Amino acid sequence: MGTxxxxxxxxxxxxGEPIQVEATVDxxxxxTMISQSLCEQLHMRRQGYEEFELADGTVVNYPVGTAxxxxxxxxxxxxxxxxxxxxxxxxxxxxxxLGFVVDPIAERLLPVTRRARPF
Numbered sequence: 001m002g003t004x005x006x007x008x009x010x011x012x013x014x015x016g017e018p019i020q021v022e023a024t025v026d027x028x029x030x031x032t033m034i035s036q037s038l039c040e041q042l043h044m045r046r047q048g049y050e051e052f053e054l055a056d057g058t059v060v061n062y063p064v065g066t067a068x069x070x071x072x073x074x075x076x077x078x079x080x081x082x083x084x085x086x087x088x089x090x091x092x093x094x095x096x097x098l099g100f101v102v103d104p105i106a107e108r109l110l111p112v113t114r115r116a117r118p119f
Contacts, residue, residue: 003027004107008090010034011068012042013077018070023088025095025109027102028055032094033083034067042067046082072109074098 003026011018019042031052034044046063053059063082068075071090078094095102100109 009070
C-alpha cells in the first residue's frame with residue numbers, strides 16, 4: 001500500500017462546472033471519498049447510506065452517491081462516499097472505472113488500454 005497526490009476534477013452528475021482538487025491516491029482504499037463540504041458546494045444528492053469497515057475494524061455508516069470524476073482527461077460517473085474530512089481520497093473502484101493503474105515507485109497514475117474480446 002502507498003499514497004500520493006494527484007489533481008482531480010469532481011462534478012455533479014446533474015451538471016454544472018466541476019471543481020479541481022488535489023486528491024490522495026490510496027492503493028489500500030476501495031472507495032472514493034469526497035469531503036462533505038465539497039459535496040454540498042457541488043449540490044450533490046445523497047442516494048442512501050452504506051456500512052463501511054475501517055482499517056481498525058470499526059463499522060461506520062456514511063452517505064453515498066455518484067459523482068462525475070475527471071482524471072487526466074478521463075471522465076466517468078463513479079460511486080462516492082460523502083466523507084467528513086476535508087481530504088479527497090481516490091479509491092481503487094474509481095481508478096478501475098477510469099482505467100488507471102498505479103505506479104507506486106514513480107507515484108503516478110498510468111492509463112491502461114482496455115481490451116475487449118470479440119463475441
